[in-house]
Amino acid sequence: MDNDFLPRIGITIGDINGIGPEVIIKALAKSKITRLCTPIIYGSAKHLSKYKSDLDFHDWNFFTIQHPDQANRKKVNLINCYQGPKFEVEYGQLNKDAGLLAFQSLQKATADLKDGHIQALVTAPISKDNIQGEGFDFPGHTEFLAKSFEKESVLMFLVSEELKIGVVTGHIPLEQVKKRINKQSIRDKIKMIKESLVKDFNIQKPRIAVLGLNPHAGENGLLGMEEQEIISPVVEEFREKGNLVFGPFPTDGFFATQKWKQFDAVLAMYHDQGLTPFKMLAFDSGVNFTAALPAVRTSPDHGTAFEIAGKNEADPGSMLNAIFTAIDIYRNRSMNDELQANAISPVEIKKLIKSNKEKN
Template identity: 75%
Template sequence: MDSDFLPRIGITIGDINGIGPEVILKALEKQKITKLCTPIIYGSGKHLSKYKAELGFDDWQFFTISNTKQANRKKFNLINCYEGPNFPLDLGQVNKEAGNLAFQALKRATDDLKNGYLEALVTAPISKDNTQGVEFDFPGHTEFLANAFEAEDVLMFLVSNDLRLGVVTGHIPLEQVKKQINKKSIAKKLELMKASLINDFGIQKPKIAVLGLNPHAGENGMLGTEEKEIIEPVINEFRAKGNLFFGPFPTDGFFATQEWKNYDAVLAMYHDQGLTPFKMLSFDSGVNFTAGLPGVRTSPDHGTAFGIAGKNEADPGSMLQAIFYAIDIYKSRTLNKELKSNAISPVEIKKIMKANSEKN
């Protein structure tokens, strides 16, 4: 890898009336990001200018470009994506045109990522219902990106310095969760998690914990049979192949006793089962990473937070970490490809990746 190369990181503006632009401004302002990457914001220069004026970021400047080839590695670059009627900035309020802007920014950035014009993508939060339309008929970013990349399956992987946690089922109603919990779906998510831990995080022999579906992990079948009939057999099949996969664990006790600290990652069965403890432990530093995509995509683990938009109260920590993770995961994947092409042993790969991580 060229030591002088700075990866181009696309950052979508999200819903302009939420806190997305605020955390972007703060994350880029207070850190010397341009020494680590070339940031390219996808959005509307006019609306971003009004937003930063509202927050008093008068000295914060961006460089308008029409494509990534024009990006200035020493500046904050912006590509104007919005095509539609003029609309005012209305912080904290839902506006359909703001949803259209959020989608157009996401679409342009995704196309650039697919075409190799970006090394990674960081997405600011959108209002999912406000973004819905003919071209965006998805529960969220994860599903949109999976469709855009024609990925057979992806993993919603929440990561922080303390905890990595994925979910079998994502943005679906709770009543549908049980229908989608089966041996195939669990096995696929475990494969994605294992591959990501190896390729994206440099953990060559990952130790993974699997949570149960029912209270007390079914209580030996008294409170549900999914653990004995579905989850446990899948874990046993993986362990028979030498994988360090364990469970199923009761969710409450697993986190209450801090058992999660003994594992490289945790697989939860459904959205709130996993995201509730994750956000309690890592809300200001957690990152949502889409594992299984050919391209690297991360995002902060919070929403639009309309209630505090424009009040200069938003914490940029999660956005900043999303940018850092995007850079690190891109570098990890690139290094893996280079090392494998040179036929270096797994032990040597681990040593080099560890040294690279400590250097960054």
């Protein structure tokens, strides 16, 4: 891997009336990010200029381009994506034209990601309701990207320096969770977590904790049988193959006693079971990473925060970490691919050892 190569990081604008543009500007203006990557914002120059003026970032500039190949390595770049009726920024308001901009930004950036014109994608928050329309009929970014890359299953992986949590089920109603909890779904997610920890985070022998579904992890069947009939057998399967997988643990005690600190990652059964403790512990620094995609995608772990949009109160920490994490994962994957490509097979190693012995 060329250590001098700066990956192109695509950044979608998100819902223009939320805090996405604000945290993008703040993250790119204060971090000297162009020393680590070439940022390319997918959005609207007109609307981003409005934010720049209102936030008093007059010294911060972007370079408008038509294609990622034209990106200036020393500047923040922007590709205009919007094709629709003219509209103005209305902080904190739902606007279908803003939803269309959010979709067109995501659509264009995803196409460039698939074609290799950018090396990673960072998505600013969208209004999951406002973006719905022709071309986008998904609960969120994760499902859209899975469909775009023709992946039946991916992993919503919330990551920070302190804690990493994946979920078996993502953006679905709570009443559907139990129907989606089965041996194969848990098996698949544990495998995705393990592979991501090794490939994306360079943790070679990861320790993984699995949470229970029911209160007190079922209390030996008194409060539910999923732990005994589904979760425990899968955990045991992985243990028998030499994997460091443990559980199922009762969620409340697991986090209350800080047992999570003993593990490299945690698998929760459903969205709020994983995201609630994660956001309590890492809200300003956490990152939403879509593991098991062939390309790298990260996002801040917060939403549009319409209630503070335009007030210059948004913290860019999660957006900045999403960019840093995307760069790190891209470089880790590139390094692993290079090592595998240059690896000597076990047969060749044996031949070299035998040859050296004969010479000596």
